[in-house]
Amino acid sequence: MKVAVLSDIHGNLTALTAVTQHISQWQPDIVIVNGDIVNGLPHSLACWQQVQAQPAWQVVRGNHEEYVAEWDNLADVDPLTFRVNQISWHTYRQMNGQVAKLWALPLQTAVSAPDGSTLTVTHASVRGIRDGIFAHTPDDEVARQIAPETAVFVTAHTHQPFIRRLNGTQVVNVGAVGLPGDGDRRASYGRFTWTRHNGWQAHIVRVPYNWQQAAQTFFTTGYLDDVGPMARLSLAELQHARDFKARWARTYQQAVRDGRISLEASVQAVLDE
Template identity: 45%
Template sequence: MKIAVLSDVHGNLPALSAVLDDIEGWGADQVILNGDLVNRGPCSLECLRLLQTRVPESRCIKGNHEAYVLACAEDPLSPEDPTRELRLFAHWTYHQLGSAVADIAAWVEHYDLDAPAGASLHITHGSRLGYRAGISASTSAEELAEKLGPPRDLFVGSHTHKPLIKRFNGTLVVNTGSVGQPLDGDERAAYGRFTLENGRWQAEIARVPFDKPRALQDMDESGFLEHGGAVTRLIRLELEQARMHVGSWMREYLPRVKAGEISVAAGVESYLRSCEA
């Protein structure tokens, strides 16, 4: 049995297309989308339709960005809220998806399989602690035990955009990395390949080149940068460099934005100048 798990596409159509080609060549028996297919990028609707067309039997799990988009229906984007600009690209995605929002609303939050010894598994976007509680190389043993929860032979998460394979207390723990916006310094798309042989799981991270110039052009021409707020400039830089910028910006500037000391746009300008220095 061969299962492909892909995640964090973030509206990157060239990357998704390349990964689906690779999965087809590998001969997966099942394809699981582990969240964040949409948002944080320019081609959410196109990615959703491509997945539905090429792998109509795929199992889809919600990530935090699906949750952000779904929340737009109840988000008034108050002008008095200094953080409203941080949510503009989610609203842009919400309007791009239109009636297809109902498709992602039906997705589940995890896939849990009780199976004979050696073959049980749990797949979720972050961990058992939530969408955004991802597992990384720096996760402590105590924290990891909490995030894994009830024992499974294989635990698959994503969210951090950085792939990982390790064993912990008898569990094979895998972070699949990101299809559309890898942040580990390797600009190739990443996804997880899982093989069940003789009652035991084996895992590997596949890396797949994609047409990055086309993906950057999609950002430039889709309206994503124009209508998604200043933070989209950081997202574009992340795609260019395959390393994190939004998280670094948030740690440094978000408290100041919330305090009314600086606008999001001014904070982004300041951060980008520091990157050039």
């Protein structure tokens, strides 16, 4: 049995196309998309359509599907909140009435091997799709994030791939297709095989693609102008394979809300670090 799990595409059509071709050549029995197809780069709708067009691909909801779908229920927001979240608003408009399909996605799926052992897939942890697991997360914390015990627990969300073992469980973060966060610009996904002799085996695969072409779409589509300052952080994440938005949130988000620094200046400060 062969299972491919990809995640965190974030509207990067160039990367998704490369990974789709790579997976097709491997010919897995099952393909699972572990959330965050949309939101980040200019081509969220095209990525959603490409995933939906794949025969029998399973899709799990990520936090960015929720960020986009939440615009369905939001009343008027203040101008600053709108500007900070303008990427998801842009994606919401781009999705053109397909937002209900994002809400309909399951939070978890699982694959059972012939011996009854299970590979469990969810975007972050059993506690929620924004509760990330890292390579350095303490064992006792991970135990709570993956309970009940399963043969393989497949996560994503942090954009940082790893494989670790906790008691009887392989815990695997498959990384990100569209916005890797570990300093390696190559797209990342996970391959899982089950055999009667070896049980479940996990491998992280890196796929080179033309990231410069993906970066160019920020300019050719007008995305930078349409989305505003936060789009510059997405572009930097693509170029450097690092999480600039989390750094902005930790250092400047409250200061921006308090009026101590402008959104534009805070974004520039992060980029200058």
